[in-house]
Amino acid sequence: MSVNNLIDLDTPVSPALSAPVRPGRVFVLPLVVFALFALVPLLALYGPQSFILALVTRIMILALAAMSLDLLIGYGAMISFGHAAFVGLGAYSVAILSSHGINDGFVQLAVALAVSFLFALFTGAISLRTKGVYFIMITLAFGQMLYFLGTSLAAYGGDDGLTLASRSTLFGSRILKNDIVLYYVVFGFLLGAYLLLRGIVASRFGRVLRGIRENPVRMEAIGFAPYRYQLTAYVIAGMIAGVSGCLLANQTEFVSPAFTTWQRSGDLIFVIVLGGLGSLHGAIIGAAVFSLLADILSHYTEHWALIFGPILILVVLYARGGIGGLLGSKP
Amino acid sequence: MTLTLALVQILNGLQFGLILFLIAAGLTLVFGVMDFINLAHGVQYMVGAYFVAAFTAMTGSFLLGLALALPTALAFGLLLEVLIFRHLYDRSHLDQVLATFGVIIFLNQAVKFVWGAAPLNVPIPDALSGTIEITDGMLYPVYRLVIIAVGLAVGLALYFVVNKTRLGMLVRAGASNAAMVSALGVNIRFLFTIVFGVGAMLAGFAGAMVAPILSVEPGMGDNVLILAFVVIVIGGIGSIRGAFIAALLIGLVDTLGRFFAPTLLRVLLDPATASQTGRAIAPMLIYILMAAVLFFRPSGLFPSKQ
DSSP states (O other): OOTTOSSOTTSOOOHHHHSOOOHHHHHHHHHHHHHHHHHHHHHHTTSOHHHHHHHHHHHHHHHHHHHHHHIIIIIHOOOOSOTHHHHHHHHHHHHHHHHTTOOBHHHHHHHHHHHHHHHHHHHHHHHTTSOHHHHHHHHHHHHHHHHHHHHHOGGGTGGGOEEOSSOOBBTTBOGGGSHHHHHHHHHHHHHHHHHHHHHHHHSHHHHHHHHHHHOHHHHHHTTOOHHHHHHHHHHHHHHHHHHHHHHHHHHHSEEOGGGGSHHHHHHHHHHHHHHOTTOHHHHHHHHHHHHHHHHHHHHHOTTTHHHHHHHHHHHHHHOTTHHHHHTTSOO | OHHHHHHHHHHHHHHHHHHHHHHHHHHHHHHHHHOOOOTTHHHHHHHHHHHHHHHHHHHSOHHHHHHHHHHHHHHHHHHHHHHTGGGGTTSOHHHHHHHHHHHHHHHHHHHHHHHOSSOBOOOOOGGGOSEEEEETTEEEEHHHHHHHHHHHHHHHHHHHHHHHSHHHHHHHHHHHOHHHHHHTTOOHHHHHHHHHHHHHHHHHHHHHHHTTTSOBOTTHHHHHHHHHHHHHHHHOTTOHHHHHHHHHHHHHHHHHHHHHHHHHHTTTSOHHHHHHHHHHHGGGHHHHHHHHHHHHOTTOSSOOOO
16 A cells, blocks of 8 residues: 555656656757747747737646646655645735736735745645645645635635736836737746756755655655655745746636636646656646647537546556657656 | 524534535545545546436436436446556556546536536425424425435445445455455455445435435536545545544534534624625635644544554
8 A cells, every 4th residue: 555655656757867868858858848939929920819829828827837736746746636726826816916906016926926935834834744645635625725715705706706907017017918028928937937946856955855755764764854845845836836826817817716626736737747747848848738639629529528538547547757758758 | 593593504414414424435445445546436426416317307206216326326337447447556646636537527528418518407206395393493304304314324334334244344454454455365356346336336326315405517526526535534544434423524514614604703703704704714614624633633533544
């Protein structure tokens, strides 16, 4: 019984650990991914521009949230089933401040970061006392708590959600109203978070985290306190997901408790498994494939979930290592 | 008002708790014996409700519909086990969570495809409709009392089977240490198939029982699933006794919390704020309870594993 193991140790999780990868190759795929994202607004000129921009902006926001969850699941073996809660916190920070006339993007971002920090610190400190399936369930419970809090906020739309009066302002200007500007702001956040997470993963902190994933008892025996490292990772991941919530509220100009349901958390897990666990650019690719798949299928039939569900099952059963694995970033 | 109303709320809480127990019993044993997280357990409940709606419409009788729905729910559960779940036992929890999440996505859409997105209504059978006067001036729907009685009866039967029969002994042993039971020559896969089938049928039965008082709709299993997980985690995974106590606890806390939280808060706050805060806190109460229980007892109240 592997109740104490969050993830089977034989699951290939990290390219860095599972095989010697030639140094140059590690950078090729992410470079291609980011170059593509940077060029999308140019390519969009030749198609339905606003549709493409909106879709790819959403993909990047999803990727941001997914990457942060990958820090927990892929590198830390902490299967959080309540990660959408942080997206909701970020989104509601923007919406609630905006409904009180505070539209400054920096203030909203600061509040979102602070709220996500506190919520992650509080819930993480409690959740990390438990292990295995209990951890999955307690994170899910905290996510549900936030969902029900959202539905009961009658002053902010309750169940129906809340439409933003306007997008955030930067230095007092409404420059984010321009979809291309919003696109590059999101792009900047994604790139920044990618570099930050990459740095974290490669640092001593990241190595300890991966060590805890592989064998918490041994890490403790050689003098590391797993709890502190895991909690720090949990807080970092929560704050990054909070940022993605800020961006999501700006993109959709609408927030609702539906952002925080456990099904959304399930989607996030699906995205990173689809892209390949323990690979940051994998999470980005997973987000793109997930969104495009949902979008394309929904064009063909309103019952697209009939196809989507089985794909999910097949990916789990037969495509271990996800798309990242298929693309050869893993042996 | 208070005493009579409180009694009604307690009965409602009891009824809700017993339904949760029917769902959680299968979930906790499946997890206990095979270490398998089955998120698709909630759709068994939904499918049970849809089956009873379909068969009742077909035959014109709720009882006949129920009699047909139960074996169908059992067969459907076993079909899922053979097609999908069987391939997941040796996989990580993450894989199990994801694949069964895919089953939920698929089946929620499938019932929409087959029966339409609009909620279905199942009429309460004539013999069980109407109300009964429990105390002076307190009327209570007969059908809800029937649910309570049936829930208690099934709970007792399950208790008897699990604690007094050889099969139950194996299940309990399997939940504590599956590897050891297997080493002693018991076919743990076959044992599990029985547990899984019965669990799926119980969840379907719960769905069928509540079909006449709730609307039957796609996704109706999702929130119940989460509550069932709260129940088994509070109760201690693999423990029927834990699931029973935790289910009643959750049923009562949820129902009474929604009813009393605004009233209680009025002691501390002004009425308007109290009712607003109360309404906000009430749905969160069980999750707060769960977090508190896990904080003090990280393996639940009655852990069956050592």
